[in-house]
Amino acid sequence: MLRLLNLELQKLLLNRASKVLIFISFILPFTVLILSSIKINFFGFFTLELGELGIFNFPIIWHITTFFAAQFKFFFAIVVVSMIGNEYSNKTIKQNLIDGLSKKEFILSKFYTIVFFSLVATILIAVASFCIGMYYSSYTEASIIFRETNFLIAYFVKLVGFFTLCLFFGMLVKRSAFALAFLFVLYIFEYIILGLITWQANFELAEKIQNFFPLKSMYKLIDQPFQRIMMTKFPDKMDLTYDYAVHWYEIVIVLCWTAIFLFLSYRILKNRDL
Numbered sequence: 001m002l003r004l005l006n007l008e009l010q011k012l013l014l015n016r017a018s019k020v021l022i023f024i025s026f027i028l029p030f031t032v033l034i035l036s037s038i039k040i041n042f043f044g045f046f047t048l049e050l051g052e053l054g055i056f057n058f059p060i061i062w063h064i065t066t067f068f069a070a071q072f073k074f075f076f077a078i079v080v081v082s083m084i085g086n087e088y089s090n091k092t093i094k095q096n097l098i099d100g101l102s103k104k105e106f107i108l109s110k111f112y113t114i115v116f117f118s119l120v121a122t123i124l125i126a127v128a129s130f131c132i133g134m135y136y137s138s139y140t141e142a143s144i145i146f147r148e149t150n151f152l153i154a155y156f157v158k159l160v161g162f163f164t165l166c167l168f169f170g171m172l173v174k175r176s177a178f179a180l181a182f183l184f185v186l187y188i189f190e191y192i193i194l195g196l197i198t199w200q201a202n203f204e205l206a207e208k209i210q211n212f213f214p215l216k217s218m219y220k221l222i223d224q225p226f227q228r229i230m231m232t233k234f235p236d237k238m239d240l241t242y243d244y245a246v247h248w249y250e251i252v253i254v255l256c257w258t259a260i261f262l263f264l265s266y267r268i269l270k271n272r273d274l
Helices: 002-013 016-037 060-070 074-089 092-098 103-136 150-173 176-200 203-210 214-220 226-233 248-271
Strands: 039-042 046-049
Touching: 002 016, 002 074, 002 103, 016 060, 016 074, 016 103, 060 103, 060 150, 060 226, 074 092, 074 103, 074 150, 074 176, 092 103, 103 150, 103 248, 150 176, 150 214, 150 248, 176 203, 176 214, 214 248
Parallel strands: none
Antiparallel strands: 039 046
16 A cells, blocks of 8 residues: 555656645645634724634534635645546556556555545644634533544545545546536536426425435535534524534445445546557
């Protein structure tokens, strides 16, 4: 595993564009640090500091930071599809296979890289969240601090699942731009299916079925935190039935899609004439 990972990292670090995109994908999630220190002056009457609103208290901070950090995954998605596109355009995939790398090892090298960068991103956002929480939070009990760290697990699974989907599209079309375009096509297709099921049955059933779709299931791992924030501020005016928790079955769904896309990527490479 380490040999394959090291091989892939060398390829990425020798590519200037990949290094820039990897740097951006790791740095942008830390804008939450900037967000926590923002002070808004309302025409000199009073100053509002976001960090003082309680949204960076434990345990809610794990929810907020992972949700916002996940919005920047598109930058590393470009790296993933570029890994495949460059292999075909530079003919390095053929050279790797000639040098003794099997097709299975080739796909695994890409997947190990995805897992590695997803793990690094998760660790970085965990450290950032912990530091912000320790500075702003009024709760210091360990039971409260680490209560909702399962959002970090969901964040990691979400990244691995999404990037494996990008790997599959990269293998399918061999061109980075087309692979990224397929993501938007899939997004639109999922909502077309949602509309068709709603038309034939009802929206409630359609929404439940949609939760099994690839992109929707990945999104559902970490639901938006805005309604939760409003619930904590105005409990008597908000719908308290909003379910924002991370559920084990949602993780299982994404892991199943991850395995499917990894297997399909291998099958495409195995059956393709290079």
